[in-house]
Amino acid sequence: MSWLQVLRVAVRALLRNKMRSFLTTLGVIIGVSAVIAMVAIGEGAKARVEESFASMGSNLLVVLSGTTTASGAHGGFGSMPTLTWDDLKAMRSEASAVRYASPQLRSTQQVISDDQNWATSINGVSPEYFPMRSWSAAMGSLITQSDIEAGSKVVVLGQTVVDKLYGSNADPTGHSVRIMKIPFQIIGVLARKGQSATGQDYDDAVFVPYTTFRAKIQGGLQKFIAGSIMVGAASGDATVRAQSQITNLLRDRHHIALGADDDFSIRNLAEMANAQQEGVKTLTTLLASIAAVSLIVGGIGIMNIMLVSVTERTREIGIRMAVGARPRDVLSQFLVEALALSSAGGIIGILLGLLAANRLAANFGWPILIRYDIIAIAVGFSGLVGVVFGLYPAQKASRLDPIDALRYE
Amino acid sequence: MGKPLIETSKVSKVYRMGDVEVHALREVSLTISEGESVAVMGPSGSGKSTLMNILGCLDRPSSGGYWLAGEEVSQLDRNALARMRNRTLGFVFQSFNLLSRTSALENVELPLLYAGVSARERHTRAREALTRVGLGERMHHHPNQMSGGQQQRVAVARALVTRPRLIVADEPTGNLDSRTSIEIMALFQELGRSGITLLLVTHESDIARYASRVVVMHDGRVQSDEQQTPLQAELGPAPAGAEVSP
Ligand SMILES: Nc1ncnc2c1ncn2[C@@H]1O[C@H](COP(=O)(O)OP(=O)(O)O)[C@@H](O)[C@H]1O
Ligand SMILES: [Mg+2]
DSSP: OOOOHHHHHHEEEEHHHHHHHHHHHHHHHHHHHHHHHHHHHHHHHHHHHHHHHHHHHHTEEEEEEEEOOOOOBBBOTOOOOOHHHHHHHHHHHTTEEEEEEEEEEEEEEEEESSOOEEEEEEEEOOOTTHHHHTOEEEOOOOHHHHHHHHHHOOOOHHHHHHHHHOTTTOTTTOOOHHHHHHEEEEEEEEEOOOOOTTOOOTTTTTEEEEHIIIIIIIOOSBBBBHOOOOOOHSSSSSHHHHHHHHHHHHHHHTTTTSOOOSEEEEEEEHHHHHHHHHHHHHHHHHHHHHHHHHHHHHHHHHHHHHHHHHTTTTTHHHHHHHOOOOOOHHHHHHHHHHHHHHHHHHHHHHHHHHHHHHHHHHHHHHOOOOHHHHHHHHHHHHHHHHHHHHHHHHHHHHHHHHHHHOOOH | OOSSEEEEEEEEEEEEEEEEEEEEEEEOEEEEEEEEEEEEEEETTTSSHHHHHHHSSSOOOSSSEEEEEEEEGOOOOHHHHHHHHTTEEEEOOOOOOOTTTTTTHHHHHHHHHTOOOOOOHHHHHEEEEHTTTTTTOOOOOOOSSSSSHHHHHHHHHHHHOOOOEEEEEEEEETTHHHHHHHHHHHHHHHHHHTOEEEEESSSSSHHHTTTEEEEEETTTEEEEEEOOOOOOSSSOOOOOOOOTTT
């Protein structure tokens, strides 16, 4: 018998009992669609982390006032700042592994255009901030050293802010916005950067010279920096060196005794991104394993029904053997039935999985990434499930004795 | 009569049920020549079905030798036995044993499917066989849409579609009324005329009269074995027997 004929016989047998065939495949359908949807979600999250990691730059350190607790949480929030403007200068000049250092002063304020307003994060930075983060201007220009020295009332907008105040694709350069009733001239718009892994929108921010920030938006104590310092190491490899150089420099400058705790903390963004990525990877693996287990459960469902089917159709098997079916004809018939069931389940599962992933993406704004190799693996795996779990019932059928099978009531 | 088609030498069959041994067949030695039509009679439990199952390659003897068409069946493996059932003989059962929810045509095509015959030829030959048993008009009916006699004809068509040398029938008329039984016997006689060897079990001496030889079994042994002049079955089933027209 050719394989095509075996397939036809198998499909006919399955169609004779449509409802049961459908219920049998349900396990595989759920398993495969779970695999597809879970992996799409996991991969989407991973891609988002990777993206934000790339847009963040791989050699960034953030230096904060105050100590970190054992859990890594920053304990200095709201406490006295310890970093000074002189510390910043010393980092630039004395730490060889440091290439860029910029203050990052932050405040959330309303930004008001002629007819719109939008609450966003106002950032006081130095010109080095942009190359350090590999951010470039989509329109106009960025903050310059002369803006810093003059304390100019200029602002660079993120895309989201432009969208909210002027509508998407508008060019607002040359216009003015008011922040705390002070007019700022828009000199540029940053290229779109997207969201961070945690869903934070990098484009929902505006940037002003830090000198202007201190003078007009949030004063703070003269000597101390009321914010953090962002440091760009000379290279990715130099990041760790930069971290230890800064630590030594600041401990020395702050006169911290040997064995005493730092009064500042340094965060390595690359490490944080890696940690986050590891977390996502673990999550993806976990989701995929749960889905895979459900696929195996689906396979056991197929085996269960196939066993029932073999018992029920013992007489049919006897008839087939009586007219000349060889053991291997019976084996292939039942095996192909199991395979057809699981593959049909696999195909329906893929469609459902893709649909579910799309719904999640649309309704909850979760990023999803369809991995075609995973789809291929899911199909292959569901086929394998069919063969593995179909083999035992099929073998049982093929080993029947024709006369016993015919006598079966 | 032609050369021997079937030869058994001291064929025995013992069923073990726990501690009890049932001797269904005790050293049965039979020779049946090509073209004979043999009726096997005997009381219930005398071993008729057991003998048919062994001769029909559905079962194996516990001991003894069995040669069919020159091959020693008792030495064959499962695949070769399947081939024997497929090519050399056709089996007709008392309970028809048709696949339900499957048309007459497909039931008749079934042996050809396992013989590796192409779809087109299967179709043609199954049609021919059904026409030969007078069911040319009912090829697409399912077994549950047919009378017992019609179902048995489908079974006969299935048995003869592979052009076997031997048809083995275990009480083929056991579930049929006497008129239908005679129709089936007429069909068998027609097949006999075309050279097919026939082996059939029956309870009724009326039916046995249509055979050329009567073997009577008793307690697993051949009690008597006699040649006779067969009676000709009266009702001609083909073309289009009485039962075929509604
Ligand atoms: N599968 C079996 N298991 C045990 N005993 C059996 C089996 N088949 C038949 N027998 C026994 O073998 C004997 C012959 O049975 P069988 O060949 O069916 O007789 P018949 O067809 O002449 O009525 C009986 O005693 C019957 O009970
Ligand atoms: Mg019997």
